Amino acid sequence: MNRRAAAIAELEARIGHVFHDRELLERALTHASVGEGATKVRHYERLEFLGDRVLNLLAAERLMSLDGEAREGELSRRLANLVNFHACADVARDIGLGEALRLSASATKIGARESDGVLGDACEALIGALYIDAGLDAARAFFLHFWAKAFADLDAPRGKDPKTQLQEWAQGRGLPLPTYEVVAREGPDHAPSFTVQVTIEGYDPEAAQGRSKQEAEKAAALVMLLKREGPQ
Structure with missing residues (x-):
């Protein structure tokens, strides 16, 4: 097979x-x-x-x-x-x-x-x-x-996720929306690890890992927020 x-x-x-x-x-x-x-x-x-x-x-x-x-x-x-x-x-x-x-x-x-x-x-x-x-x-x-x-999870109380916070942070400064790119994928197929890089115009890119692309994007957004002004 x-x-x-x-x-x-x-x-x-x-x-x-x-x-x-x-x-x-x-x-x-x-x-x-x-x-x-x-x-x-x-x-x-x-x-x-x-x-x-x-x-x-x-x-x-x-x-x-x-x-x-x-x-x-x-x-x-x-x-x-x-x-x-x-x-x-x-x-x-x-x-x-x-x-x-x-x-x-x-x-x-x-x-x-x-x-x-x-x-x-x-x-x-x-x-x-x-x-x-x-x-x-x-x-x-x-x-x-x-x-x-x-x-x-539908009615569980939740704050804004890091990607939403970062998007609002960028928009509040008149910047283009953040862009995300998968720069590495490692590990076996049943347990992959993704590295995603987030970029905002005028700032150094930041990267983070996650078990899925979405999880890695959120982690990268959080790193970017923490290195700028901290989560809102």
């Missing part, structure tokens, strides 16, 4: 579903970059479209069942916290989706396999594929299991 086949088998084990339609699963795991050039390849964008709608339905359904008195505005706020590409990317990492993706060499080289945008889109495509392959109940079971932590 090659490396990607092993990653797909592990993915199915983690989500608790073996796809009957293998071509459907392959399409859900194929990034549009694979279709660049003359060869026509079916990729996951249509499944992502479907998965986004299924995900919104399941999240709305769950929110209404948890709180029968919440107003539409409050439900919409909570929905936005649950259904976004960062939340989907977190789930994608939990299930090992990145290693199972089929990407072009150029997309792999620029770090697409670790990108929140790519992982978030692929997670939605997988939900769409799961819905087609096994129905809404299977998609619901996946959602309830892998979004459980997001629901638990």
Whole structure:
């Protein structure tokens, strides 16, 4: 079994579903970059479209069942916290989706396999594929299991995260928004370590490590804040 086949088998084990339609699963795991050039390849964008709608339905359904008195505005706020590409990317990492993706060499080289945008889109495509392959109940079971932590944290009191603080710090000084770049990825696939560098015009860049790209970005933002004026 090659490396990607092993990653797909592990993915199915983690989500608790073996796809009957293998071509459907392959399409859900194929990034549009694979279709660049003359060869026509079916990729996951249509499944992502479907998965986004299924995900919104399941999240709305769950929110209404948890709180029968919440107003539409409050439900919409909570929905936005649950259904976004960062939340989907977190789930994608939990299930090992990145290693199972089929990407072009150029997309792999620029770090697409670790990108929140790519992982978030692929997670939605997988939900769409799961819905087609096994129905809404299977998609619901996946959602309830892998979004459980997001629901638990939904109403937890929280301050602004370091990336938001740093963005506001830069905007308050009339500077362009901070930019983030993955400068290193180390460790085994099941326990990677990312080093991210944050840059703000006119200041020396700062870098920090994390177990995910998102975690490393937050750590780098915090380092930048602490070396400037401290967290707000």
